[in-house]
Amino acid sequence: MRPAALVIPSLVAGVIAIAATQASDYVLYVAMAAGWLAILAISFDVLVGYTGYISLAHGAFYGIGAYTFANLTTRGDWNFYAAVPASGVAACAIGVAVAGIAFRTRGLYFAITTLGIGLIGFQVFTIADGLTGGIQGFAGIPSPPVIFGLDPSLEHFLLTLLMAWIVYIAALIFTTSKIGMQCLAIREDLTLAKAMGIRVGLVRLLAFAFSAFFAGIGGAIFASASNFVGPESFGVLTTGFQLVVAAVVGGMGTLWGPALGAVVMTSLPEVLRGAATYSLLVYGCLLLFVMIFAPKGLAGALSALFQRIRRGRKGSSR
Amino acid sequence: MLELLPQQLVNGLALGALYALVAMGLTLVFGVLLIPNFAHGELYMLGGFISYSLVAVGISFWPAVLVTMLVVALIGIALDWTAYKPIEQAPGLSLMISALAASVILQQIATIIWGTEPRTTPSPVTGVIRAGFITVSHYQIMLFAVLIAAWLAVWYILNRTKLGLSIRAVSQNRDAAALMGIRLDRVRIATVVLGASLGGLAGALLTANFPVYPSVGTLPILKAFVVLVIGGIGNLWGAVIGGLLLGLSEVLVAGYISSQLQDIGAFTILVLILFFRPNGLFGRAEIER
Numbered sequence: 328m329r330p331a332a333l334v335i336p337s338l339v340a341g342v343i344a345i346a347a348t349q350a351s352d353y354v355l356y357v358a359m360a361a362g363w364l365a366i367l368a369i370s371f372d373v374l375v376g377y378t379g380y381i382s383l384a385h386g387a388f389y390g391i392g393a394y395t396f397a398n399l400t401t402r403g404d405w406n407f408y409a410a411v412p413a414s415g416v417a418a419c420a421i422g423v424a425v426a427g428i429a430f431r432t433r434g435l436y437f438a439i440t441t442l443g444i445g446l447i448g449f450q451v452f453t454i455a456d457g458l459t460g461g462i463q464g465f466a467g468i469p470s471p472p473v474i475f476g477l478d479p480s481l482e483h484f485l486l487t488l489l490m491a492w493i494v495y496i497a498a499l500i501f502t503t504s505k506i507g508m509q510c511l512a513i514r515e516d517l518t519l520a521k522a523m524g525i526r527v528g529l530v531r532l533l534a535f536a537f538s539a540f541f542a543g544i545g546g547a548i549f550a551s552a553s554n555f556v557g558p559e560s561f562g563v564l565t566t567g568f569q570l571v572v573a574a575v576v577g578g579m580g581t582l583w584g585p586a587l588g589a590v591v592m593t594s595l596p597e598v599l600r601g602a603a604t605y606s607l608l609v610y611g612c613l614l615l616f617v618m619i620f621a622p623k624g625l626a627g628a629l630s631a632l633f634q635r636i637r638r639g640r641k642g643s644s645r
Numbered sequence: 646m647l648e649l650l651p652q653q654l655v656n657g658l659a660l661g662a663l664y665a666l667v668a669m670g671l672t673l674v675f676g677v678l679l680i681p682n683f684a685h686g687e688l689y690m691l692g693g694f695i696s697y698s699l700v701a702v703g704i705s706f707w708p709a710v711l712v713t714m715l716v717v718a719l720i721g722i723a724l725d726w727t728a729y730k731p732i733e734q735a736p737g738l739s740l741m742i743s744a745l746a747a748s749v750i751l752q753q754i755a756t757i758i759w760g761t762e763p764r765t766t767p768s769p770v771t772g773v774i775r776a777g778f779i780t781v782s783h784y785q786i787m788l789f790a791v792l793i794a795a796w797l798a799v800w801y802i803l804n805r806t807k808l809g810l811s812i813r814a815v816s817q818n819r820d821a822a823a824l825m826g827i828r829l830d831r832v833r834i835a836t837v838v839l840g841a842s843l844g845g846l847a848g849a850l851l852t853a854n855f856p857v858y859p860s861v862g863t864l865p866i867l868k869a870f871v872v873l874v875i876g877g878i879g880n881l882w883g884a885v886i887g888g889l890l891l892g893l894s895e896v897l898v899a900g901y902i903s904s905q906l907q908d909i910g911a912f913t914i915l916v917l918i919l920f921f922r923p924n925g926l927f928g929r930a931e932i933e934r
Contacts, residue, residue, distance in 0.1 A: 381738050428916060432923040435681055435737045439870055443915035446867060450909045564863065568745060575742050608757075611749035618743045619731045 332499060336583070340492045347484055355484045361593035362487035363549045366494050367566070368573040368585035370541035373498050375571075376580030377507060378534045379514035380433075383567050384425055384441040387448025388418040388539045390561030392546025397465045397556060398458060407471050411547045418543020419536050426535040430528070433517070445563040452558035464557030471551045483552045490548050491586070494541045498582050501537055510534050576617045578626025587625055651779045653900045654893065659785040661892020662792040663847060667865050668872035668884040669799065670843035676879015677816040677836045680729050681737065683744040686866025687751035688724075688841050692717045692848025693857030694759050697766050706769035710849045714842040721841025722834060724751075730833070748862075755859040763856030770853070784854045791850060795843060796885055803881070808835055816879055864908070871915040877925045887926075 347355060367389060375381050395417040399405040405413065429440045452459045459465055473482050501507055509530045512520040521527050550556045560566055569592065570585075577588020595613070599606040621628045671685045692713050699709035728747040732739050770783040803809035808831075814822040815832045823829055851857060872891055876883025891911060898910040918926050 381741075428920050432919050435741070436874075436919060436923060436925070438681075438738070438741065439874060440916060440919045442867070442870065443912040443919070446912045447909055447916065450905075450912070454905050454909075571742060571745070575739075605753070605757075608750060608753035611746045611753060614746035615728055615743060615750065618739055618746060619728075622732065622735060622739060 332503075333496065336492065336495050336499075340488055344485055344488055347481060347488070350481075352480050355480045357594060357597050359480075359484045359487050359552060361590045362484070362491050363545055363552075364566075364569060364573055364589035364593055365491045365586040366487075366545035366548065367542055367570045368577065368589040369491070369494050369498050369582055370538045370545065371570050372574050372579055372582055372585040373501060373510075373541075374534050374538040375574055376582075376585070377502050377510040377514060378531050380430075380531065380535075381438045381571075382429070382441040382535070382538070383438055383563055383571070384429075384445040384448065385538070385542050385570060386561045386563055386565065386567030387445045387452075388422055388542035389546040389549070389566055390448060390452050390556075390558070391418045391421050392543030393550035393556045393561070394452070394459050394465065394546075395543070396547035396550045397468045400469050400551075401467060407469070407551065411544060411551075414547035415540045415544040418546065419540035422539025422542075423532065423536050425539075426532050430531060430535075442563060445567050449558060449562045452561055459558065462558060464555055465550075466555045468550050468554050468556065470554060471548075487548055487552060490544065494544070495582060495586065497541070498537075501534075502582065506530055506533055572614055576614060576624055578624025578628075581624075581626040584624050584626025591625065648778055649900065651777075653896050655779055655781055655785065657893035657896030658889055659788050659892070660896060661889035662785075662788040663851065663888075664865065664868050664872055664892050665792055665885045665888025666795060666843060666847035666850070668869040668876070668888045669795065669881060670840040670847070671866070671869045672873050672876065672879055672881065672884040673799070673836055673843070674840040675873060677812055678729070678833060679737065679740070681741045681744060681870075682729075682840070683741065683866060684724055684728070684747040684751060685840065685844050685869070686862030687748045687755070688717050688721055688844035688862075689848040689851070689865060690755060690857065690859060690862035691720060691751065692845030693852040693861060694755055694764070694848075695845070696849035697764050697852050697857060698759075700766045706766070706853065710846065713849045714845045717845025717848070718838040718842040721837045721844070724841075725833070725837045748866075752859045752862075759859070761859060763858040764852070765854075765856045766852040768853045787853075788850060791846070792885070795846060796881065799839065799843070799881060802839065808832075812836055868911055871911050874915050874918055874925050883926075 343358075347358065350358065367385065371382070371385050392414040395414040396410050399410040399413055400407070403410075425441070425444050429437055429444065432440050453462050455461070456463075470479065471483060471486050473479060475482060475485075477485075502510070509520070509525045512523065512525055513527055513531055517527065546561075549560070570589075573588035573592045574585040575588070576592060577586065578584030592610075596606045596610060599609055617624060667685070667689055670688070671682060674680050674682045674685065695716050696706075696709045696713040699712055700706060704712070724747055728743045729740060732743060768784060770787050773780050773782045774786075801809075803813060811822065811827040811832050812835060814825065814827055815829065815836075819829070822832075848857070848862075851861070868891060869888075872884055872887040875890060876885075876887030891914070894914065895907050895911055899907040902910075
């Protein structure tokens, strides 16, 4: 891993944190929503972008994290710092079980299996009122502790940002490790990867577990910062779909692309709110546009742009 | 409870007939063109709205159904040209995302045109037949009749016409079919027209008894994917049987266990089948690109 790979995201996070001190509550809220989606999209990218398996069940892992956090902090009296990792572990445990089922299939069948699992998860969230509050939702989840004595909405945003940064760095370490390389080998050619002696089953299970763990963490942060969660946040066609969109529009397999995608996809509807009726329509058209004209997403388009600029400079100096 | 069983079976089969009609169009397009067409649910929804509007301006029901099928087929072609054809060579995931985008767009267009309020067409067939414990409505009989007619028609086209032969050839091996001189673009349009008009037909029948609203296609299309996994992708017969089986099992689960578990039951069947038979219940060769 090059040092720049660590320095640049840290700088970006620092700049955002400084800018946030000047932002209004409304902007902070939107930025926080972008942060939750970014956490999800980055962890999702570890699985989809690096192993090539498309999970549509991640909305459910997000939900498991959120509900675990809600139960631990309200009924179990756990404090924030213990409940967040515990929520990740819960999502990870379910994730491993799901992976055991889903990895029997490949390609589109994998997507459809996880779609089914995601739908079951959503239905369970609406039915198991004892644990989730059912359709009415789960209210009264305690906010994260205030550390710096700042305005709570600013603190909550900074916490989300910190978490997104941690997820990004963890994902970076994971994907540049030997396991990450083996994931890439699986993505490119499963049979060849097996023939090379890569323990395919274990490696992709690790990627899935990693991905589910941080999705659960994201859910815990979301639950804590919003004090209330309802099942509609964890559906296949809501969050599950949004994060696919964020990863694709941003550019899969780059980590920073999905994070950027999450920011764009969250802020876009806000910018378009002037034409409220048409915002979803525009959102759909944009997604289609990216799919057709920029299949590598924003990250791919931006990289191509940088390369052209660099080449242009070389050309002029000659 | 047991004396309700025959009635439950009838209701389950009627629900299943609607699933089967939706799944038939989906399985055709998926099997031949390898498009996981999530927007098929929106073609179904548009079929409902269009036939509703046609009946509302005074056209009688059956001519309205035919016009609806034609219009939805045209929408299907437009959908294919904008969302799927430009990325023909892309991996399945791209097509799936494109399909999800298309389904959001179509839902929003429908919301702009018709609003979000549920709408129902006055049923063209009313009345029921009573025999002992069982009540069968004429609407349910019509559903079966249309399902059988549609299945026979599609079967005839696929197995007894030259066009059908080329469609089947493309679904078996696209490259070999092209080398044999089959015009892929024609097969593509024909498949899309068949699939979309089946979706439109299902939607038109839906409005005759149930309300239609912009998101009405979401759950049926997810169920249709379950049917596809039960019946095998690209398998017409499998879609019909799978649809009926799913309808039956949902009604039985709702009737004898809990209505809350109806949808969970369907998706659990999906996951279980894929766990034990990763290529579908009657799985053919794996579809992967």
